[in-house]
Amino acid sequence: MALSPELRRALASRLAYYRELGIYDFYRRPITSSLSAGSAAADLSNPNEVAIQPEQREEMSPRKSAAVQADRGSVFEVLTPRSESGVSDPIRALKLIREDLGDCTRCRLAKQGRKQIVFGVGDPKAELMFIGEAPGADEDQQGEPFVGRAGQLLTNMIKAMGLEREQVYIANIIKCRPPNNRTPERDECETCSPFLMRQIAAIKPKVIVALGAVAARTLLAINDSMSNLRGRWYEFAPTGVRSEDPSWNSAKLAVTYHPAFLLRDPRQKKEAWKDLQMVMKELGLKPPAKAVE
Ligand code: URA
DSSP, rough: OOOHHHHHHHHHHHHEEEEETOOOEEEEOOOEEEEEOOOOOOOOOOOOOOOOTTTTOOOOOOOOOOOOOSSSSTSEEOOOTTTTTTTTOHHHHHHHHHHHOOSOOOGGGGTTTHHHHHHHOOTTTEEEEEEESSSOOOHHHHTSSSSHHHHHHHHHHHHTOOOOGSSSEEEEEESOOGGOOOOHHHHHHHHHHHHHHHHHHHOOEEEEEEEEEHHHHHHOOOOOHHHHHHSSSEOOOOOOOOOOOOOOOOEEEEEEEEEHHHOOGGGGGGHHHHHHHHHHHHHHHHOOOOOOO
């Protein structure tokens, strides 16, 4: 494969970084393919439409993207040593990952006003995972992802799919609140996302829903608009980790709008509902008979 000078430079600096960490072994994996799927229109009305989190942008300019330009689909994967190696029980594995994270000071966010680390919440054996961007003020306060206004909407979206919040797993690309809820920086995503990758490998979800542009671009390493990223399936294998379960090596990933964006532009709820219906079809879920409030 011919590499562009830009990619070569990026790879060289990435490899130097891993060498500094004492990681020397790499393996190559085949490029993953994407699948397409259909969708249907519906209304995702929500009475909890409260004020907006102004910091949440949906369509990001490429310049501002904090997406990790990861190795996915390009050249190398790196396997990092993990304390949960050999642990197949997801509950135990998540505990070990959390312990490993500790009172993390690996990036500047530890010193920029974060109250606590927001690890993730939900069923460690969930078939469905939602991944957002970063904790906001409420999440930082409570130590749980998506508990603020956007979180209320996410909870309603989950209910509209015929599930309870406790039946899914919810996490973010980064685990600490950025000051003034700014978009996470690329190096913050790079430092933090390996822990998310390990969580994903421990949980082994069938389906991951990336909420918003930062989550989608970071997970997929594709710097594209939300309208291009939505409406199809991607095959997602967590970078740098292998599951303990040989029968699981990837999840199907769908992209939808961030709930904070939907609060700002409720007309897009119809589109988000199409994305969720695509997910429901994949998981064999039926919406509850009674309308969700
Ligand atoms: N927005 C996010 O992306 N994550 C949260 O946990 C809350 C708001």
